[in-house]
Amino acid sequence: MYKDFLIVGFGLSGLSVARHLELSNNSFDIISDNSQRSSRIAGGIINPVAVKRMKPAWQVEKYLPFAESFYQALDKQFSSDIYLNKSLNVFIHNTEQENNWYEALDKPRLKPFISSQVYNNDNQNLSADKIGKIKAASVNLAHLFQNTKLHYQKQWKGETFQHKDLKIDENYVSYQKETYKHIIFCEGFGVSKNPFFKDLGIYGNKGDYLIIESKALQLQEFYKAKYFLIPLGNDLYKFGATYQRQPLIHQPSAEAKSQMMEALDKMIKTPYKIVDQVCGIRPTTKDRRPVVGTHPKHKNIHILNGFGSRGVMLSPKLGQTLVEHILKKKTIDPEISIQRFHAQI
Ligand SMILES: Cc1cc2nc3c(=O)[nH]c(=O)nc-3n(C[C@H](O)[C@H](O)[C@H](O)COP(=O)(O)OP(=O)(O)OC[C@H]3O[C@@H](n4cnc5c(N)ncnc54)[C@H](O)[C@@H]3O)c2cc1C
Numbered sequence: 001m002y003k004d005f006l007i008v009g010f011g012l013s014g015l016s017v018a019r020h021l022e023l024s025n026n027s028f029d030i031i032s033d034n035s036q037r038s039s040r041i042a043g044g045i046i047n048p049v050a051v052k053r054m055k056p057a058w059q060v061e062k063y064l065p066f067a068e069s070f071y072q073a074l075d076k077q078f079s080s081d082i083y084l085n086k087s088l089n090v091f092i093h094n095t096e097q098e099n100n101w102y103e104a105l106d107k108p109r110l111k112p113f114i115s116s117q118v119y120n121n122d123n124q125n126l127s128a129d130k131i132g133k134i135k136a137a138s139v140n141l142a143h144l145f146q147n148t149k150l151h152y153q154k155q156w157k158g159e160t161f162q163h164k165d166l167k168i169d170e171n172y173v174s175y176q177k178e179t180y181k182h183i184i185f186c187e188g189f190g191v192s193k194n195p196f197f198k199d200l201g202i203y204g205n206k207g208d209y210l211i212i213e214s215k216a217l218q219l220q221e222f223y224k225a226k227y228f229l230i231p232l233g234n235d236l237y238k239f240g241a242t243y244q245r246q247p248l249i250h251q252p253s254a255e256a257k258s259q260m261m262e263a264l265d266k267m268i269k270t271p272y273k274i275v276d277q278v279c280g281i282r283p284t285t286k287d288r289r290p291v292v293g294t295h296p297k298h299k300n301i302h303i304l305n306g307f308g309s310r311g312v313m314l315s316p317k318l319g320q321t322l323v324e325h326i327l328k329k330k331t332i333d334p335e336i337s338i339q340r341f342h343a344q345i
Contacts (some may be wrong), residue, residue, distance in 0.1 A: 005179040008161045011039030012311045013186035031161040036188040038280040043230050046137040046313045047114045054104040063313050070316035076266025078147040078289040088136035091225040092118050092126040101132045125270045139312050163195050172304040173300055183300045189281040197303050199344045202282040204248040207241035208256035216270035226263040238270050239264055252277035284308030293338030
């Protein structure tokens with residue numbers, strides 16, 4: 001008997017696909033290694049606003065409510081703190097930024113997410129004059145992956161998928177001793193080694209975070225000036241993340257560290273200690289949209305990828321989109337469909 005699906009990669013994309021396959025009673029296995037770390041080290045922020053341009057995030061009205069109920073259901077199932085509504089406090093440095101904030105209140109799509117006024121900063125540990133508040137949310141990725149990995153342990157193989165061992169037939173695929181109706185690749189930037197999809201044009205963008213300790217800061221919410229300051233509990237905070245096109249290696253960068261320290265020194269007034277630096281590679285596309293769909297030449301090979309940013313908000317719904325495309329032949333929005341890259345594959 002064949003199993004229905006093999007999922008390669010268990011970051012946010014693989015997790016979403018697994019969840020929707022489970023909910024639709026399909027059998028599947030998961031093969032994942034730790035070669036990519038984007039989902040493990042990400043900030044876990046769901047931010048509905050593109051702050052620099054004061055615009056709503058892409059299709060936020062569609063993706064945010066879906067993500068919220070997706071994570072809340074997991075939260076309930078595992079009795080774990082996975083999803084939390086949390087304010088994002090944006091530093092307002094000058095009158096122009098303050099005016100931009102008030103102008104943004106005239107945009108009906110932004111209004112539900114941003115505070116109706118800019119507040120004076122009353123926290124002496126922060127160097128902001130004023131602060132605008134965004135209704136954001138936090139996904140605790142450590143809790144999310146601990147719980148779901150355990151939940152899927154019977155289907156789980158912690159190893160590197162060897163693409164050369166995949167045999168493709170008209171109606172099934174075989175991998176080593178197993179046979180599946182479909183295979184779904186959710187490899188993040190690991191796709192660059194995948195012979196079926198490496199020419200899609202998914203390129204890497206490395207991000208570093210500092211992990212700092214500060215007993216004096218005592219922050220519960222998110223803060224953003226140049227970078228995000230994210231409370232982790234126990235006086236620890238994540239600060240970042242940087243954007244770097246090269247080198248795409250999983251090694252903390254000294255240049256990123258000094259950029260972040262300079263920005264942090266401008267943002268907070270309390271002493272802090274750097275306790276760690278972590279990094280990951282964002283799987284990014286040129287048009288900044290995810291890639292969802294089926295290989296043009298192999299109808300049983302599929303992909304969910306291209307979450308260079310906002311993967312926390314977008315992946316829950318797009319896992320469902322891909323599963324319904326495969327099982328129910330539902331069409332995929334051309335803006336995210338793999339079809340826009342067919343000429344390259
Ligand atoms: C520094 C940083 C901060 C970020 N912060 C945020 C944030 O706050 N909010 C937000 O929404 N997004 C954020 N992102 C983006 C977010 O992390 C990504 O959108 C998301 O993690 C991508 O998930 P993915 O599952 O597609 O890829 P990945 O997380 O890279 O997962 C792919 C998985 O597949 C495995 N894999 C790859 N190849 C193979 C193979 N051959 N065999 C077996 N396994 C394989 C990898 O090891 C990995 O486990 C951030 C990214 C970075 C780098």
